[in-house]
Amino acid sequence: MRKYQIQKSWGCIQKVLLGVMSVFWFSGCLTIDPPKHFLIVQEELDQIKALSSDEARFWVREFKDANQGDLAFWSEAIQEEFVKNRGYLSISEEKIQDGTGREGTLLTFESTLNGVPHRYLFAMFVIPGWSANTIRVAEYLAPVEIYEKYEVSIEQSIRSLR
């Protein structure tokens, strides 16, 4: 009887451990529906890189933030850096939700590279954590005429981010 109880307890502990591990494992793993006409060229736990045939770039990645700044703080910091420090032209600022319903910021900028005007999309979500927050960032860069071609599918993909 005692032996049976020990076995039963051990089974429970195993299940709990497995559950905890799964939570840790999957909480740190990026999942996303890739944008249409894009090919994933690199996929890791904390980043995904995708390219279109005409070399538009899409990059989703995560950063740890031990200071635990919130979305409003980082949105302002990003605007400050990109517009005032790097000279990007701010085109728009919107709110966006990811696949879990978490609210994020969607910013678009324009800048000239090698004489060609490019558009740059920057989406950001802040995932609160126990000791550090996770900042999840999606970036998309392409010359203006190519940018418009994939804009909708990129936004759809970002909305599927989990």
Added chain:
Amino acid sequence: MKRIILIAVWVMLGGFGCQLPVPESVSSTQRVSTPFELSREKTIGGLTSYDDYSSPSSISGSKKTRYASLEGGEPEADPPEGEEGHPNRKVIYTGKFTVLSPNIEDSIDKLIEYVSSLKGHLSLRRDSMIVCRVPAKSFQEVVKALPRYGQLLKKEIQASDVTRNYFDLELRINTAEKALERLVELLKKAEKVEDILKIEKEIHRLTESLERMKGEMRHLQDQIALSTLTIEFRTNAPPPRHHRHRTQSPFPWIRRVGIQSLLEEF
């Protein structure tokens, strides 16, 4: 002595396009030594195609004739260089370009560096416009490389064939040099002060025009040897804004995002 003076004046005028009747008193053996005819003998090797004219200014033969006559002549001290297949052709290449660049200063610096690597040099820099001189053989190479420094908006290339001018000028210089030599010889033989003064005046005048022609020739040779490229840079990048002087974001993760990282680290 009067004969000598007459010959000298006739030599001068005859050498630069004026047709004076040969004095009857001058014998046929003296007449052979007109400066232009002498230079013709040397330059074109006695080809019959030039027999009809008597002064350099009347040279107006076609390219074909001129090339043929030059090829048939004695080898020159400085053989002309030119396009492949046309060893005697003299062409001046010039190009005007407009380039769209997000960073004009950077593009200009890089282009100057490239031009220097081809043994060219910067001739003028004014605001966002530069004028470069490159060896003619590297002209096309530079034109092809321009898109590296921005988007090529305007391209205008001109190739001016100056073969006729070049060889006309060369011929005139040879003629004038011969005439000068002859005048110096006459000066040595002259006895009367009046004659000496007249010859010296003529030598002075001829030397001046010779120097002017040599200057023209140097300019022409320079234009042929080095092509000229005028490049105007424009930008469509957002105009610079007043902002705090800062080189890096204080937040490490922000330093790792943006267009540059997407291009370089992707």
